Amino acid sequence: MAVDHRQQRLEQVRSALSVLVYPIQYAVNLPVDLARWTSETLRSRAQLEQENTTLRAQMQALLAQHQRLAALEAENIRLRELLDSTFRLGDQYLVAELLAVDLDPYRHQVLIDKGALAGVYLGQSVVDAMGVSGQIVHAGPLSATVMLITDPAHAIPVQVNRNGLRAIAMGTGSIDQLNIPFLPNNADIRADDLLVSSGLGGRFPRGYPVARVSEVQVVPGEPFATVIAKPVADLDRSREVLLIWRAEEARDAPAAGNAAAGPGANQPAAEATVQ
């Protein structure tokens, strides 16, 4: 136990054993999968048509935004080149599905159906459609465990989107709260500020939304303000998550160990959306 807690040595044992227990997890997930499949297959034509229209409208809107984004991105890179700083864009994604399996109720972890065979590696960042949801803590060959940002043992470096103030967002153990400690009473942070990942520490890519500040309490006499934020990702509702390979990792893939076989080599064409 102590060895597992202090070192990473047993990670291989764990990943080998995870293959052994995967059938159990798969079997538990099966009825949920089946139910979803049935409800999708038996859906009425009208419903499908309606969904199709909304999706089409949404896509139009997103495409319009994207046009502007491309121009902005190019401009941003140009300006940054002028400033001589590096800011890499163009991460690669792989969609993974959550398995409907309950893990330890006292940790915030979820299981996904992609593992080291799909290029998933330890410490990889995981996001969903809304924002950062967590990072990989165990990667077995067929499945991987994601620690959510609200796990009490998790912390993520963030910065306030409005003014670039850097901070750390720590998990609290409740699914809709993050704690931002060690901000002085006069720090420029208010309710409704968006916190984005700052990329410090090198684990999470920068610029992904993490949380929105919900409460700032300044208690006179206390050295630090009490700041509470609410994660923007749908941590307890989303069925799918995106695994991120950062641009530099994707480019010099062989250097990144496990990720080597990752995005380029074996992304199933249907599932993978590149860039």
Added chain:
Amino acid sequence: MSGPRAQGRLVIALSIIVALMLTVVPLPGWAQPLRPEWSALVIIYWCMALPHRVGVGIAWVVGLLLDVLTGTLLGQHALGLALIAYLTVLLHQRIRVFPVRQQALTVLVLLLLYQLVILWAMGVTGRAPRDWTYWGASLTGTLLWPWVFITLRHLRRRHRVA
């Protein structure tokens, strides 16, 4: 190995697998802390009924699988299960002759001990749960013991596992 023995092994293995599956079946949030420790119950039963076949070793392996399954510290469930397996094997002759209700009380003590060991492991690594509901799992486990006992005894007699 002869036929019946192999069959017995199959029955034991299947019961353990079902217990592991029940451990990860999704439950609504409020019920999660109350989820009984299925694998502990099954291990207690087999250690009590067939101490010469199921003992500390098997309990430890099941515990390791449980750790990997639920993503906890490798060894925390293993330690707990091995401990209660040892105690059950030690006391199996006494527990066996108890009426079911009295057995359930013994099981309550064993389950509480099991949870205490796990709580200690979680506490040492700095993630101890603060709710009192944590101990609810032992209570539901105790309430379910008669059914687990009767089901497994039926299975054991039917398939003549000895």
